[in-house]
Structures are given as C-alpha cells and as structure tokens.
Amino acid sequence: xxxxxxxxxxxxxxxxxxxxxxxxxxxxxxxxxxxxxxxxxxxxxxxxxxxxxxxxxxxxxxxxxxxxxxxxxxxxxxxxxxxxxxxxxxxxxxxxxxxxxxxxxxxxxxxxxxxxxxxxxxxxxxxxxxxxxxxxxxxxxxxxxxxxxxxxxxxxxxxxxxxxxxxxxxxxxxxxxxxx
Amino acid sequence: xxxxxxxxxxxxxxxxxxxxxxxxxxxxxxxxxxxxxxxxxxxxxxxxxxxxxxxxxxxxxxxxxxxxxxxxxxxxxxxxxxxxxxxxxxxxxxxxxxxxxxxxxxxxxxxxxxxxxxxxxxxxxxxxxxxxxxxxxxxxxxxxxxxxxxxxxxxxxxxxxxxxxxxxxxxxxxxxxxxx
Numbered sequence: 001x002x003x004x005x006x007x008x009x010x011x012x013x014x015x016x017x018x019x020x021x022x023x024x025x026x027x028x029x030x031x032x033x034x035x036x037x038x039x040x041x042x043x044x045x046x047x048x049x050x051x052x053x054x055x056x057x058x059x060x061x062x063x064x065x066x067x068x069x070x071x072x073x074x075x076x077x078x079x080x081x082x083x084x085x086x087x088x089x090x091x092x093x094x095x096x097x098x099x100x101x102x103x104x105x106x107x108x109x110x111x112x113x114x115x116x117x118x119x120x121x122x123x124x125x126x127x128x129x130x131x132x133x134x135x136x137x138x139x140x141x142x143x144x145x146x147x148x149x150x151x152x153x154x155x156x157x158x159x160x161x162x163x164x165x166x167x168x169x170x171x172x173x174x175x176x177x178x179x180x
Numbered sequence: 181x182x183x184x185x186x187x188x189x190x191x192x193x194x195x196x197x198x199x200x201x202x203x204x205x206x207x208x209x210x211x212x213x214x215x216x217x218x219x220x221x222x223x224x225x226x227x228x229x230x231x232x233x234x235x236x237x238x239x240x241x242x243x244x245x246x247x248x249x250x251x252x253x254x255x256x257x258x259x260x261x262x263x264x265x266x267x268x269x270x271x272x273x274x275x276x277x278x279x280x281x282x283x284x285x286x287x288x289x290x291x292x293x294x295x296x297x298x299x300x301x302x303x304x305x306x307x308x309x310x311x312x313x314x315x316x317x318x319x320x321x322x323x324x325x326x327x328x329x330x331x332x333x334x335x336x337x338x339x340x341x342x343x344x345x346x347x348x349x350x351x352x353x354x355x356x357x358x359x360x
Contacts, residue, residue: 004342008208012335018202023195028188128345135344142336142343146352149332155192156325162184163322164315165308172326175355 004134016144017099047094048082054101065123073124184314196324197279227274228262234281245303253304
C-alpha cells in the first residue's frame, strides 16, 4: 500500500475520462444501457453519477476544507443526482461532459498548489465525521476505480448466461455488487 | 441478460486495448507495478496475461473448434505464461503488443465470417468439458471485463489506507479478489 501522493493522484484522475471514452463511445447499448436488474444502475447511469460528482462533490468539498476547515460540514452528496445529468442525453454527450468537467477540476486542483500542510487540513463529512484533504483527494481517485470496477461488472452481467460453463472461472461473475 | 451477439462481442473486444492504453500509459508505477500482496498480480502482470491469451488461448481455440470440433480438446492455458511476455519490458511495450495482437485477432475473427451454425459448434475444454464457439467468444469478451475489474481493484488497493474512513463507502475496497 502507498501513502497519498498528489501528483500520482492527479495522474489517475486525469486518465479516467479517456479510458471511459475508449471503452464506451460507440459501444452497443447491450453493454451500456442494461443494468444488473432490480433497479440497479446501467453503465450510462454510472457515467452520469461521475459527472454529478465532478459538479457537486470533490472540488466543492476541497474548497470547503480550505475555506472553513471542519467548522462547516460538507454538503450531502445526492446519490440520485445522476438522473438530472443523464436526462435526454446520449452516452457520447455524457462522455464529453465528463471529460470537460474533469479537466476543469484537475486544472483547478493543480492551481490550488496544495502544500503538505494543506493536505493535512481537516474537513467534516456529514456522516463519516473528521476527514483530511488528502483522504478526500485519495477517495476521489478510488471513486473512479470503484466505478470502473462496477462498470466492468455491469457489462459482464449481460453475458452471464452466454459464457456457459466458463462462468466459474470469471471472477467478475462472482462479484456480488458491493460496488454500487 | 443478453444472448450472444457476434458484432456486439467484437465491439467490446476491439475497444479494450485503447481503454487500457488510456488508463495505464504513463501512469506512475505506484498504480501499475504493485500488487495486492502475497504473490498476487500487479497491473503489469495482468496486461502480460492478456497478451498471452491473445497468443495462445482465444483464436487458437476458435480454430480448434472449426478444425476438430469436440474430437480434440483445447490445449491447456498456461496461467503463468504472462511471465515470458513481461520479461524485460515496459508497460508501454506491453500496451503496444496487446493492441497489435488484439487487432490481428479481431481481424482474423471477422474474416472467419462465422455463421449461426458455426457459433453452435462444440469444442472440448480440458477441464470444463463441452463448450460452444459462442460460449468461447463470449468468454473472451468477459475475460477482458474480469481483468478490468481486477485492475481497478489492484489499483484501489494501493490507496486502501489513504482514503481513511471513506473505505466503507468504496465497493472496490470490499471486493475480496474473486477475480484473480
């Protein structure tokens, strides 16, 4: 395991939009617009959720820490907020929006020029309690990974029967959806 | 869930190299060259494994089905075969090799011009027993997804402590490595 490193975190955050773009742009809707059932998310929903995070979660919380420390808790994140982001849009539009929003946020983060002291500054999560700037930024990057993990699982689900007896060899088929 | 569809399968197989390239090229080795511990694979190992599959697994097995049906079992796949693929190479070299090998294989698959009858043809897996061409090709695509799932999990593991109390919200942190 590794300690938090700002440049390594930015390196990952910067790459996610292009990775999703390469995987999802033009991909048949069998993969992108079907869920795992029971009201679970489609890949399309997940991209909307990532956009909503760019707009309302990560950088607003980083700024809250710099402005108010732990004196004022973060605003709650709306887990249904993706619905407003995806309404009437195509996957291609969502990928473009995510690319633009992420690029602006990574640029804004870089311009904050955070010091080691800044990274230790504390904020207040409405449910988790005290957290640090470094923890927030690490979580931003791992949040990308948790949704990449989820996207691969949602897509694999569509071929759960098609793979026949191979399903026992395919780990993603045994994943029980902890990454919702 | 969906029935097997050759064009939708090819659409996914065609996109994986570019997705991995966008995610991994130039990414710091913190993310790509560290494992989940205990002899588990790094992301670098996983890309080597994908290359080894291109060379020895998927298309050779598809050709075996067309040539011999279930009269001659598939050759066993060497799960340690990635070691010979990665020796002395950089991540950039592996990504280039995977891109080239996959493009050649997708082209070869398309040129087979498989009919619905071909997709129902049976082969013999050395451990799983009878399988069909469609199951083999569906598994090829889901195998990409199971390793994308694994890659996201290996990377997230590096920040297991860095995210602090957020770990409970991050599904990928609860994934216990069924996708080895």
